[in-house]
Structures are given as C-alpha cells and as structure tokens.
Amino acid sequence: MKTRRLLYALMATTALGAPSLTPAWAQAQTAPPSADPTQPAPATQGVPTQLDAVTTAAMRSRRPLDDVPATVSVITTENIDRENMQDVRDLVRNEPGVTVGNNPNRAGFQNFVIRGIGGNRVLLMVDGMRTPDFPDSNQGAGTYSREQPDLEDIKRVEIIRGPASALYGSDAIGGVVAYTTKDPGDYFRDGKNVYASAKAAYSGANQQFTESFTGAVRSGNVEFMGIYTRRDGQEYQPAQTTISPNPTTWYNNNFFAKLVIKPTEVDTIRLTGSYNQSGQSTNVLSAVGTFPSLFARVYDEWGQDYTNTYRISAQWEHNAPIGFVDRLSFLAYFNSVYTQADTYTLRGGVTSVVPSNARTSQFYYTQNVTGAELQMHTDREIGGLDNFFTYGLSFSWTTTTRPRNRTQITLATGATTNSVGGELYPNKNFPDTDTVQAGIYVQDEISALGGRLKITPAVRLDYYNMTPNPDKYFWNSTGATLNAVPSATTYVSASPKLGLLYHFNDTYSGYFQYATGFRAPPYDNANFGFTNAASFYQILPNANLKPETANSFEVGFRGKYENGSSWQLTGFYNLYNNFLETTVVGMVGPVTQYQYVNLTNVTIWGIEARGEYRFAPEWAVAGWTAFAQGTDTRTGLPVDSVSPWTTQARIRYGFDKGLVAQLIGTVAAAHTAVSNPTYFQAPAYFNLDATVGYVINDHFKINAGAFNITNAKYWNAPDTIGITPTNPQLDLYAQPGRYFGVNLLAKW
Template sequence: MKFKRTLLATAVMMATATQAMGEETVKTGKASMLDQVTVTATRTEKQLKDVAASVTVIDSEQIEKEMARNIKDMLRYEPGVQVGSEGRAGIKDINIRGLGGNRVKIMVDGISQPQSFDSGYTYLESQRNFIDIDTLKAVEIVKGPSSSLYGSDAMGGIVAFTTKDPADYLKPEGDDTYGSIKGGYTSADEGLTETLTLANRTGDLETMLVYTRRDYKETETHGGANITGEARGQANPLDAGSDNLLAKAQYQLNDDHRIGVTGEFLQSQTDYKLMSDKYLPSTTKGDDKKKRSRLSFTHEWDADLAAFDNLKWHLDWQDSTTDQKTTIPAYGSYNDRIKKYDYSETSYQLGAQLDKTLELSGLTHHIIYGFDVVDTEFTNDQTTLDLGNNSSSKENIIPKVDSLTYGIFAQNDIQVTDRLSITPGIRYDHYEYKPKSNSGYTTEQKDTKEGKLTGRLGAVYKLTENLSTFAQYSQGFKAPDLIDMYQTMDNPAHGYKQLANPDLKPETSDAFELGLRGNNHLGSFEIAAFYNKYKDFIDTVYLPTAPGYWQITQEQNISEARIKGVEIKGQLWLDEAINAPMGTSLKASVAYADGEGKQDNAKSEPLNSVAPLKGVFGLAYDDPSELWGSELTWTLVKSKSSSDVSNNEVSSGNEQYVPSGYGIVDLTAYYKPHQDITLRAGLFNLTDKKYMEWDNARGRDTTYVGFDRLTQPGRNVAVSAKWEF
C-alpha cells in the first residue's frame, strides 16, 4: 500500500498548496484547468469549475504537445480512463471508471457513433473509433452516467469529439485565408503522417478543408521471439494506410441565422499476417477495409422569443462499414478457405435544442429542452468460400435490423443564490428494433420496443471565492446491443450453440458523486469521490447441454455491479509558488477505483474491467516568449492485488495473470524557429521499461505463452513539423 499512499499524499499536498495564499484571487493571465469550457456536460457552455460533474477537456493544443498519433495516445495521461488494446478491428473501446464498450457513448459533433462488437472470432469483430485526431478541436470526457441528457449508451460516461471549424484558424473579423502543412513520424509503428489544412472567410462565408494521410505498420512490442504460433513475442505484422477528409462551409445569413454544412470521409485498409492465432494456421492472412462517411446540416437561430432565446438543430446522415476478408490455408479436415464478413450501419439523425433564460420568483433559470431521433439500419453478411470444393455458404449472425430511437429532454440550471446553483434534468427515451427476414438468418425473429425515464440532480456551492463543492445524482441506462439480442451460432461439428434473446431488458445505473474544487493564483485542484451501482447487466449464461453439444449459451440480464473510487487532479504554477522560472508548472492526477459484481445470487467477484491505481505527474516549462517549451511526464501504475482480480474470465481451474506495476517517463519538446514554423519531438518510455497494460492481460491465465507479444513499445521517438501560411 506504500505506492498508493505516496501518490495520494502527493496529490493532496499539491491541491492544498493552491489554497495556501487565502481567498484573494490574483490575476495572472494564466488559464487553469478549471477555466476550460465544456459544452457536453450540460449541453451549454460552462467552465469546468461551475459544473456538477467530473469532466476532462483535452484541446487541440494539448493533443499536439503530447504528439498523439491516435485515440489511445490522446488519452494515455487521463487516470480513470483506459483505452482497450488494439485488436484486428483497431482500438477496441474506451473504458471510463470501469465501464467500457458500448456502455460509453461516443459522439462526433453530437453524432452518435457506430456500435462495436467482438464475436470471439478473429475474423468477426468491429470497432467504433472512426476518427482522425488531426481534425479535432477538442475531446470532452464526462465521467459517470449521463443518460438524462444523451440517452442510451451514456451509462458509463461520454467521450465527445468536436471537430475544428474555419473560425479556429481565421482572425476574428474580416476576410482572411489560412493554410498549413504538417508532417510527422513515429518510430513505434514506423508511422508517417501528412496533414493539409486550408481555411477561408469571404464576406459572410467561411470554408475549411482538412486532409490527413497516414501510413503505418504494427505497433512494436518490447522484445520477444519472432516466431509463429501463440508463443510469438512480437506483434503480428501489418501494413496499413488511411485517408481522412473533413470539409466545412458555414454561412451567416443575417444577424440571427447561421447555417453550416459538413462532409467527412474516412477510409482505411489494413493487411495482416495473423501469425499468433492459436486456432488458425500461422500463414493466415487478413485484408480489412473500414469506412465512415457523414453529411451534416446545422442551423442556429438567435430568436429571442417567448418560447426560446436560441434554437440549434441538425440533420445528419452517416454510414460506416467494416469489411473483413480472412484467407485461411488448409488444416485438419478443412480445405483452403476464405471468410468474408461485412458489417454496416447507416443512420439518419435529427436533433434540436432550445435555450431560454428567464427570471422567476427572484431566481435565474437557464432552461434547455429538445429531442433526438436516430433511425439506423444494421446489415451483416458472412460468406465462407471453400476453395477445395469450389463451394460457398452464407449466414448472418444477426438479422438485418431497423432501429428507431428517440428521446426528449429538459434541464433547468437554477441560480438560487450567488453561491448556490442547482441543476435538475430529466429525459425519456424509447427504442424499437425491427428485424427483417433474410435467407442467411433463420432464427425466429421478434420485434422489440422499450422506454426508459432517467433523471439527474446536480448542485454547485461556492464555499468561498476560491473554493467550491459539488454533488450530483444521475441515472443511466443501456439498451441491449443487437449482437446480444439476436446473435445465433449453431456449430454441431464443434459441439457449441449460441441462442438469441430478443427479450433482454435495458441495463440501468444509479450514480452518486461528491467533489471539492479550488482555484487561485497558485493553481487549481479537484477531488471527486463516486459510487456507481448497476443492475440488469447482460452477461453470458451457460444453459443445460443437449445431445451433440458440449456448450449452449445465451445472453441474459443476470448481473449487478457496483464501482466506487476517488480521483484527484491538480495544477500548480511553480513560478508563483516557489519563485521558479516564469512558465514553470507542475500537474498531477491520481485515480483509484474498486468494483465488484455478481450473477444472480452467486458470490460477488471483483470486476476485472476496473483499471488499477494510476497516477500521472508532469513538470512543464513554457518560455514566456512562446518560442519553445518542454514537459517531462511520469506515469505510475500499480499492480492489481489478488483480492482485486476475478478468475471468471479465464478457463475453469486457472488463475488470471496479473502483470507487474510499472513506471514510465516521457519527454516532449517544441521549438518555433520562425513564427510560422513549429517543430516538435518526443521521447517516450525514456528508460526503455518493459511493461504490460492491465487491459492486455485480461482474460489470459498464468499458463499463457505469448505475454511478450502483449507488451508495450520500448524506447521510441516521434517528430513533427508544421508550417502555417
């Protein structure tokens, strides 16, 4: 426990130091982390210090400083958040406070992103992270249930990506043109990146174009034998490339109306050698293609009417596809085969939000209300070509499904006194699934519909000018995934069967959070404690076997869970605190969580989805000239104890493998030799530490022979150059 006490003590001392100078605020011109603005947390612009929730905002400047190449890199320094390991389909999921997968809502410019699933077969999976980070203005992470504002999938939290606008590059007024070229290299995956950005304002019309090309190979591991088979110590070879195009046009019709059109297109292609799959020959090859396209129309109206002051509405079309082709050489009783799997989601999304500020009974009310409607068609096809017999077969693990979901919401931010604000909110959601008949899916089909009401109550109270506390109660729910409801597999040759269950109920949650914040000329801090309880979790049930089958399974609502924890983060201006050189700062964050769950009346078991204790400390210097700067970041992760680990995810009788704790050091720096040129460099895992992340070890028992293949890169570098014109 020494590691835990050291981290917590350090963070608490740092937080306490920001209050050492009393209540008087000294204007320094420095923006603290609590001064950042969030829109997602309350659906309206608010500084973090005024929000009754734990929220993290990562802006484009921070993304560039940390030299992130993907979502995993972008979130690596955020305790309480872990990004799943990279599978064949890409980064699997984002986990917030112990919940991940489709229980975390992911949005791009307010548009819900596709679902992910993992069938257990290497040739049958999909992911939902169809985003290129060079297009991002910011990412907001709302921790904890947020269904009262965003409906289903927001049971664990929200990750909201916001793409850049033309105004982010142009001067505040008048005609203007901007352009930039950026190139980068990362040694961990031999990655090359090129980004072109163009923006223009002519009169009342603003336009923007951002294009990014990426080429990369597999992310290296920290050593291990370069052999075939499950014991392979190096990553499976891959060769990948992607193109991403973001185009925007926004027009100010008059003083009250503004419209915008956005087009976005991402495509990627990856060629694999699946050398470490224990169920397939080591010469198996994969060829995957992924695409996401969207077209959006937005309208903003400053109306100043009795019913609303402002109206924002949007209409979106989005199409995402994952195509997997697996070429499998002959083995055992099988001939040479090709397995093709295609999965797509096509959706139309309509949403509107209205805002009204008014005075009632001496109190200021900021009311927002609106609705969301999403109509989605899900399709999937699985084709097996037997090259030896020159035959083919086709099946669908789920039917074609039409999904219609809609929600209506209302929230009232009440300024009760100068010190106290209270924010109640409520939302009703309804979803309908209508499976369609198709020849590849023969299981009996059944329509499903369900409604759910969720609420939230939050409050912020200012104890002093510099110190405030917040509390909230929030509810969440998660509609069943299609793969849980409809997936069927019947393989008598191998003796297993999976049954559909269209009668699944939504998963639900209740969450409580209490926090303390401080902010003055020395810095800022936030301490938050949370307790989340979940019911009707959907989990796999092993049913009685039948002749010819050794395993029959079905997804059912059988589990409940609870997760509790504490998170601390702070920022200290060392130039103010200890008279360090101007521009020197220290930041720290620590996250600890503990969780357990159980099925029906069984004994409670630890939740392996909860990340181990993690702390991040950063020492930074930004020269007052803004020409150069550097940051040294130290990440510490504690090993899980045996009492925090369940063996339910490994084979009966075996023990879950628990990787050792670790500490890694990263160093980044930037330099501007000219006002239009920025050079950046990063040295990651500076001490060449060999380590494995907990999420990579999950589900592996102590007899597994391929742990070296699951390690993270050793010492690696990244460089980039950007020219603005």
C-alpha cells in the first residue's frame, strides 16, 4: 500500500494541474509503472497509441484514455500547432460529433455542440474554473459570443462527450470542454533556467495575423512565465459566395502569467492570471434593406463591439497524506467578462426615400464568477479490493447583468427620445441575478479480478439557488401589462454515475457507462420579462420551471496493438427531459404572451468509431466516423442540432521529430433530418485539407497547411438551424473557401 500511495502521489503532480508539453500520446510513457489498472499503464507493449493519451478531466485524476469508461478527446499543443488551429472552430475541425456554432453577421463563434447538445448545456472550464456562460436569450441578439481562452495559453483541451454532472454538476448535461493552461516548468530543458520564444502565425480564412511572445524563468523553487499574444483579422470569406460578407476588422490582446512556488517537496502553489481585450468593427450590410416585419427600412448599420475578460486563480496542492487524505488540492478563483455592443443605424419607414431617424444602441453584458473547490484523493484496500477515492466540495457565486440602452434621433428636428419601438430605455430583459451553486461529490475506482475489471460508481449532490434583483430598468422592459413577478428559486439534485471497464487481455477492452445530467433553469429563461407594444407580444417570467435532466447509456470496445495501431467503437443512447422552450400561454387584448416552459423531451442515439493503423514505421492511416439521430419525443420531429453522418480519413507521414505531413479528407451526408420541411437542408460535401510540419532544429519549427483545397461550398449544419433556402444571407453561413495557414516558432 505504501508503494501504491507513492505512485498516486507521483501521478498527482499532473493530475492536479502540473502540465507538460510532451505530446499526449507520449505522456503515458512517463507514468509510473503499476499493476493497478486505475493507474496509467506504461506503454511497454510497443509504440504508444492514441488510447495512451492522458486525460485528467474525465476522472478528475490522470488516466490514459484506455482506462476511462467514456468517450474523451485530448487535443494538445502539438495538435494545435501542427494543424494551424487559430480559434475554436479550428479546434474541433477534426473531432467526431463536435462542432462550434457561428453567427456570420456580427457575433461570430457561439457555443460547442456535442452530440447534438450545445449552448450552456456544455460546461466550459479553464484550469478547473467555471467560465462565464452564454445566456440563452443572447441567441437572437446577434452581437454576443461566448468568450474562450486564447489557444496560445493552452497546453491541453479535453472534450468529454455526454452528461458529466456526477463530477461537475449543473450545465454539464451535454458534456464538458476542459482547458488546461501551460506551466513555466513545461519550457525548461537541459538544466536551463531561462526560456524565451516568439511565434508568428497566419490564417487565410479571415486574414488573421498572430504574434505571440513567451518567457519563462526559474530560480530555486520559484518559476514564472508570461505570454503576450496579439491577433488581428477580418471577416471570414465563405466559399463560392455571390454576396459580400459584412466587412469586419477586429483585434485581440491577450496577457497570461503564472507563478509557481514549491515551498516543500510535497507542496505546490500556483498563482495564475490572464486578461483578454478585444474589439471589433462591423459594417452590418446584412441588416440593410426593407423589413416589413420591423415596419422599417434600414439604410446603414455599423457595430462596434468590445470585450474584456479577466481570470485569476490560486491553487495549493499537497501531495502527501493528511490523516485519511492521501493528497489534496484547493482552488480559489475569479472570472469576469464584460461585453459592450454599440450599434449605429439609419432608418426610415418602409416606403421612405431617405432616412428619417438615427438610432444609437448600447447593449452590455457583465458576468462575474467567484468560486472555490477542494478536491481530495484516498487510496485504500477494502475487502481485498483496491479503491481509489476522488471526492470534494465545490462552490461558485455568479452575478449577471445585461442592461440595454437606445436613443432615437429625428433627423428633421433633432429631437431625441428613449421610447423606441414600443420599448422604454434604458431597460433590462431579465433582472440582475445572483446565482449560488454548491456541490459535494465522491467517486470510487474499484479494481477487481487481478486488475482487469474496474468499477467506477460516482454521485454528486448539488444545491442551486437563483435570486433575481429586479430594478426600475427591468420594469422598463416588462411594461405595465406584466402580471408575473420574478422570484427566487432553489433546486437540489443528485446525479449518479456508474462505469464498468474490463480488459479482456493486453490488447482488447470494453466498457459500459450510465451517467446522468442536471441543469437548473438559468436566470434569463426563468425571469425573462419583455413587452414589445409595437409588435404586440410579451414574454413572461416563469418561477415554476423544472431542471433539465439527462440519462445516458454508452457502451464501447477498444483495441490497441504493439505497433501503435488502435481503434475504438462506441454506441450511445441519451434521454433528455424537460428541455426549455418558449410557447404561447395567453392573450391580453391584442398582445400575445409567451413564456419559457419545460416542453421538450429529446432522445439522441448514435455510433462513433475512430482508429489508426500504422502500416510502416513512419506511416499511418487514421480516421473516424460519427452517426447520430435525434428525435423530439413530444412531436416526433428530428432534432435540428444533431449533425449528419460525417466521416474523416487521413494518411500521415512522421510522428514526432523532423517532417510530419498529413492529407485529410472529410465527407458529410446531407442534413435532411430537419424539424420543418421549409428549413434549409445543408447538402452533402467533401472537404480536403493538407498539413506539413518540420522541426528545423532545437530552435526553429514551422507548420503550414492548405485547407478546403477543392474550394468546396459547404455548411456546418447546426449553424443553419431555422434558416430557409430563400434567405438572402444563406451564403454567409457557408464555411471558408480555400485558404492557407502557417505558423513559425523560434525558441531559445
């Protein structure tokens, strides 16, 4: 037992946050040897495989993918550089069953969609911190996007598919995207205590230029690093389009720093901070025209968007026993996002010849997340079986506000008013809200049958409290006809999970997992209050909403071979209940009343497979396929956010040093499973990419790529939900045409 505890303590250095720039497939080689299958198995059988990649998010401790009863992707710094990933769209470009939504008119990237479930139903985390969310009511605003960390700060991205509330609580109903940032210790080599690098990158998809500078220094038991990244770009250029995208220029400044102190051999303290500042200017041509539904003609529209994001955290790791606790980690953090969207519009009546008024709008969104988490591990032998307990407590307090202001100027007289379009400004569509989330969780990894069988039960108990704070600006939005008042709500939920994994032999294994998901009704769905007298509709708050829930069943089989070849086949069946939708609940005179209610039950099932065959020392073919089908069980109609059947294949030369080249082909079926026959059905497509990387020497490395080589015109199906084939802006939703990318790294 003492030896095993030492191995767990050694593993904890990475499990609790100590990073490494070693490629993920090679990290398993450095794991301590152990006969216990709850530990990462050393790659002694032969060449490391894809299944030896290490995940820390899936089990909240360091595990190779081959030892996890779930489907998880691990994307490393090497992957990001080699495939010229510059944003989150690039990040999931080659991931089965995962997409990132995009609003091409102005907002840009939206949310991750995992197996047909997206939005705030996918939890985003950075170094274990909950990140600010993306209010559902922002979907139609057209000026908001969900903030993501800069990829230059990131060492590893892990994507957990399916419900994960047993370990992560509310909002992990569709999956988890966990970012891990770099450590200064990742850079020191050959006994050196100083490191510096400069990186330049270009992406032709949106004429993006990137410059990044990294420095790290070590003195005794203290390490420090800093990264500054500057990005400048323009609008994306869709393939074969006949219309011009909205002219856009944008910039992004990102500052990242981390201080690591090791006061003792078993203690590590990390202080991490980042600041991201971005701005965007858009000539919104897509908003220009005559719109009878708005009773207006728009002559010109400009948008100016600004976003500031702050992250700061402090983490203490203790890798030695304290009583019954073998090791622990305590994390405290603060995340903040501030967004300001300014819009300037020239308008007139539907039949106007010249504009009659000008509107200026300022929409704001601020969310602060303050949180803490205590995570502990205990290794015990109980009843002759090895048990590895992971357990802890988490707490977060979130404050959210979204004020809106608008002024209209009559051009002929210069008169101004704050009563515009039937709304009185300034206002708030939902009240300022305080949200408190607290949870306690425990997971046990039980090894039996000589280590071949691993049983992993887990459960989490969550407390969720939401307190709205309506003020005069909220009542400005709701109007005098509102007959429902926002009220505080509290939810308590238990989320269990059970995983079974069996190693038939050193080559083949299989697993089964039952997992549950829980998502409390968000602040804007529950308390959205809005009256538009000009258009005769109203949205009422609803304090009686139920949490959304999920039950997921997944079974999989894996094989890995001495030459580095491997494969995985997965089938899943997910049941989602009480999804929130808006529906008509009444009429008050000519005003139609809407309200968010628990209306939809969804079933999504599918099959995913991926594998790699290394047919020669430097050559491999790899690929994946993903098929899913979703049904709204209330209506019997398809779920639009489920992507069509997609398959990817690649041939690769080289693996680590020297030259690495890839040819990647992706085929997708037509998106015919839409809930309304009048919706656009994204056609089938074939896309071809090629990448090449070369390590020139110890100081220089270059990566280049050609993407959408055939200049295919194709759409990411979830981007076009609800759009009709006759929509004049349809081309803007297409993916970028043929473009090239390159990045060059120089380090000392």
